[in-house]
Amino acid sequence: MQTTPFAIPSKAAGAGRTFALEALFWAAAVAAIFLAPRRLLLLNEIAILGLFALSLDLVLGYAGIVSLGHAAFFGLGAYSAGLLLLHVTTNPLWALFAAALSGGVLGFATSFLVLRGTDLTRLMVTLGVSLLLGEAANKLHDLTGGADGLQGITAAPVFGLFRFDLAGHTAYVLSLAMLFACVLVARRITASPFGMTLRTIRDNPLRAAAIGVPVTRRLVAVYTIAALFAGLAGGLLAVTTQFVSLDVFDFARSADVMLVLILGGTGYLYGGLLGAVAFKVLQDVISTLTPQYWRFWIGLLLVALMIAGRDRLGAVFKRVPRAGGPS
């Protein structure tokens, strides 16, 4: 197992600067509450998307698993939270707990499916799982409301104190707090020997196994943790918007989160968050210009990015050097 000798040089390279940048990022995120009180709903969406992208980063950026169906966990989390709020309790924190738990359980169960096969098989399996769940949510009309979505969700005030207001104050603060907690956890995980072994697996699974990394167990673990985060993100969407519809399982959602992560850059945790900011602002601007056709420009952006090479992007933000090799 790789331990300190490998971890120290990369961490020491710019630890102080990295920390300052991180602090700046969170300070900006908190300051946004006061600076942009009219855009809190958008900020809430950004925080949720950021958390979702963070989850994908763990899978894709750190473990190198290409997933086309990450929305499966997001969607399941959203429906779990929504159903719990509707039928069991209106406590939003329990709903979030249920969302994270259900995402994690699904992640654990399906992790064994993505261990096998090539990139293509993984793509198909992840895509298949999300389609399967989307179809199930569509057909289980009595439980999920089918195409109409879950309606009439009400969430009680957080801690009995903070009501979910129309401006999105509580929503954004809650999402931001969850995002912050998850980033801390992810930061701890990826900096640990566990995180180092993940990168080893990503760069060369065969060699990783040869030097004694338990590849299967590591992948199962990271996939489960990532799914838990994605479930939590879905839960946050359900709790803060108090509505869940079939589009949480949409293929476009899985594709979008990939774009978000690529925009920000993979493999350094903040890529997803910065990408989420860029993506949502971009979407906001384009969709005011052409409400119906904003996806065209997103597509064009993707194509242009890929032709230009995605390595060049995100290098701007990157402070922590990482071992080379495609993710």
Place this chain on the structure above:
Amino acid sequence: MLTLLFDGIASGMVLFILASGLAVTLGLMNFINLAHGAFAMAGGYATVLLTTHAGVPFLASLPLAFLIAAALGALFERTLYVHLYARPHLDQVLFSIGLVFMAVTAVDYVMGAQQRYAEVPGYLKGRVELFGVGLGRYRIFIIAVCGAVAFALQLILGRSRFGAQLRAAVDDARTARGLGIPVSRIFTITFAVGSGLAGLGGALGAEILTLTPTFPLKYMISFLIVVTVGGTSSITGPFLAALLLGIADVFGNYYLPEIGAFVTYLLMLTVLMIRPQGLFARPR
């Protein structure tokens, strides 16, 4: 019952023509091209426009659909796809998703979101009774055309000089180049023909499948199922997989409409679990 089976075979055949190009680009060339359906859609809309607006007879519009989609395919391959052959799969996935988004919205912008139908000529409408089974004439036509195409494909890939060159170029592009095989031209031709076949499938299927701007997204999973379940070592695998999927789909829609696509996805996952290389392929 037999009519259902027949319909299933027909839609399976269309599916095969649609996916056969993908079976080559994805299966042989190992390029994950999620935008394959966009070329099929181009063929479908080409037929619709040609028959309704330009007054081209339906039969003549089919080869034109093939040519238009093939030309588009060649153009995109030369300008865009060629840069991504050597890239990681992730890049290919993102690139082709971007293309899909562009195709979907562009067609929506130009053609509108409503479903379009191709005008099938009178002699292909209606049914014929054969051994007491009612068979749609158009379905018979489809099976004949697709069967011929499948047969020709099998011959070309397996027996011809071009097929041998293609297989060599795929197995080891460097060595093939060294032997004087024009690898990049072969890839372009293959890609163009694959796109053209998708266009032909889209044109033929304009009657059976629903032709809307979201076509590439909607049928993407079907194409991928055909290729992954069928396996990538031969053209017979995808052919059988397409037939299976077509038949299962028609039967599922008839007998179990409540579950529908659920079963298809579940079956696909199970197959991929048991045989990641595909149902009809030998593990390499």
